[in-house]
Amino acid sequence: MNAPTGFRDRLRTELVELVEGRRPEPAPRRHRAWRFALPVGVTAAAAAAALWIGTPHENRERPVPTPVVVNEVGFRLEIEPDGIVEVALQDPAGAKGLERKLNELGFRAVVMVDDRGCTEPAPQIAVPAETLLAGIGDHGETRFRTSVLPPDAYLLIVYAAEDDQYPSDGPSMTLIAAVKTVPGCYKINNPAGFPTPR
Amino acid sequence: MGRDPALFERFYEAHFDAVLRYVTRRCTDPYTAADLTADVFVAAIEAAHTYRPERGAPLAWLYGIAANVVAGHRRRAARESVASRKAGGRRLLDDADIAAFEARIDAERAAREVLTRMATLPDRLRAVLELVAVDGLTVEAAAQVLGIRPATARVRLHRARKQIRLDPSPALLALEPRS
Numbered sequence: 204m205n206a207p208t209g210f211r212d213r214l215r216t217e218l219v220e221l222v223e224g225r226r227p228e229p230a231p232r233r234h235r236a237w238r239f240a241l242p243v244g245v246t247a248a249a250a251a252a253a254l255w256i257g258t259p260h261e262n263r264e265r266p267v268p269t270p271v272v273v274n275e276v277g278f279r280l281e282i283e284p285d286g287i288v289e290v291a292l293q294d295p296a297g298a299k300g301l302e303r304k305l306n307e308l309g310f311r312a313v314v315m316v317d318d319r320g321c322t323e324p325a326p327q328i329a330v331p332a333e334t335l336l337a338g339i340g341d342h343g344e345t346r347f348r349t350s351v352l353p354p355d356a357y358l359l360i361v362y363a364a365e366d367d368q369y370p371s372d373g374p375s376m377t378l379i380a381a382v383k384t385v386p387g388c389y390k391i392n393n394p395a396g397f398p399t400p401r
Numbered sequence: 402m403g404r405d406p407a408l409f410e411r412f413y414e415a416h417f418d419a420v421l422r423y424v425t426r427r428c429t430d431p432y433t434a435a436d437l438t439a440d441v442f443v444a445a446i447e448a449a450h451t452y453r454p455e456r457g458a459p460l461a462w463l464y465g466i467a468a469n470v471v472a473g474h475r476r477r478a479a480r481e482s483v484a485s486r487k488a489g490g491r492r493l494l495d496d497a498d499i500a501a502f503e504a505r506i507d508a509e510r511a512a513r514e515v516l517t518r519m520a521t522l523p524d525r526l527r528a529v530l531e532l533v534a535v536d537g538l539t540v541e542a543a544a545q546v547l548g549i550r551p552a553t554a555r556v557r558l559h560r561a562r563k564q565i566r567l568d569p570s571p572a573l574l575a576l577e578p579r580s
Contacts (some may be wrong), residue, residue: 205500206418210494274448274469276549294549
């Protein structure tokens with residue numbers, strides 16, 4: 204089989220250099236009191252928020268240091284260099300993982316599955332969907348702007364099954380909204396069309 | 402792997418051919434193929450912390466990354482992180498490499514034809530069939546790549562093959578399992 208051996212060797216060299224540059228530096232010794240200043244999760248989330256989101260209410264796409272690509276069971280998440288986030292929630296089993304990952308990256312996010320029995324009123328919208336959404340990817344991914352998320356809002360993502368008989372067989376849609384409060388459940392009122400939460 | 406050069410080197414050696422095969426089945430230009438090959442490994446380095454051994458083989462995880470990189474290329478979205486610019490694949494090619502890439506691309510012509518014909522299938526059905534019938538993954542590995550459960554992958558594979566039976570295209574019929 205023909206092999207581009209020169210290319211393979213040169214690429215290996217460059218990639219190994221790249222990995223070398225990512226070696227973690229020894230952590231500086233910190234005063235013991237720091238360890239108890241904040242719960243670990245809060246510290247990590249706050250640091251990530253500063254890194255990824257930047258100053259609230261800036262009306263522009265904020266750069267992120269590098270693209271982030273996360274492939275885990277049931278979902279895919281990509282943060283592009285221009286701050287656009289692309290989410291594909293393919294299976295309800297991925298909802299909690301996606302929620303956890305978004306929060307790890309500094310987003311106040313809640314991911315839930317459409318609950319047809321939910322009677323709770325829909326939460327108040329903080330940012331209209333048309334402002335938040337940056338389009339739909341080629342494979343149905345939901346794309347949204349991180350730059351318009353207010354710091355006190357929650358990113359709400361709701362998975363609605365394409366086929367009630369096959370709830371894991373892909374979504375008919377993924378609702379996305381920035382809301383002011385976290386609902387206990389969510390019922391998409393217009394499952395046949397583009398959702399417009401109240 | 403993303404922070405351990407020796408570990409990465411072993412990973413790279415073990416998977417370079419698989420990535421090259423995946424990429425050359427999906428593009429016809431050696432320069433693009435070189436860029437995509439480099440981009441897949443850069444993305445793997447950046448996403449190394451997301452790999453969970455208990456969820457399956459690294460190849461399936463890597464194919465998931467490759468699928469994203471190729472999809473990103475297709476929609477021409479900017480993917481120029483500092484890292485990917487550094488490893489931009491095409492500038493590492495010499496004449497012998499270009500010839501080797503062209504030979505690989507030529508050898509994968511039949512697979513590309515099948516992939517093209519599969520484009521008529523709905524995305525979520527095509528994706529499973531593509532990984533199983535063209536890339537040779539097991540249903541379980543394909544499920545891992547796509548982030549779905551194996552049972553879901555089996556249902557989709559069944560539906561994809563059922564749709565193929567309605568399409569008399571010889572290239573697609575060749576994907577039918579032999580009974």
